[in-house]
Amino acid sequence: xxxxxxxxxxxxxxxxxxxxxxxxxxxxxxxxxxxxxxxxxxxxxxxxxxxxxxxxxxxxxxxxxxxxxxxxxxxxxxxxxxxxxxxxxxxxxxxxxxxxxxxxxxxxxx
Numbered sequence: 001x002x003x004x005x006x007x008x009x010x011x012x013x014x015x016x017x018x019x020x021x022x023x024x025x026x027x028x029x030x031x032x033x034x035x036x037x038x039x040x041x042x043x044x045x046x047x048x049x050x051x052x053x054x055x056x057x058x059x060x061x062x063x064x065x066x067x068x069x070x071x072x073x074x075x076x077x078x079x080x081x082x083x084x085x086x087x088x089x090x091x092x093x094x095x096x097x098x099x100x101x102x103x104x105x106x107x108x109x110x
């Protein structure tokens with residue numbers, strides 16, 4: 001067993017590994033069952049990342065609302081100050097992007 005570099009991502013890996021632990025690209029000969037397992041793992045990883053984007057976006061939205069509430073004058077007074085509007089806007093855009101990404105993963109390719 002030797003340490004080699006992955007041809008796809010150039011990360012160090014074992015010479016006996018069938019897939020790269022960093023990028024999950026197949027290195028050696030894989031059976032059909034191994035390929036299906038690898039595709040399922042990649043899909044789960046993408047779904048996990050898309051969900052995390054939506055969680056961060058929801059956090060930005062709530063943070064923006066809290067900043068708006070506690071900035072003088074107290075309460076949700078108009079006009080909206082710059083920082084809460086920025087946080088709320090970034091959170092909303094990130095939430096929509098996260099859900100679009102999630103829908104593309106789920107309904108895109110079989």
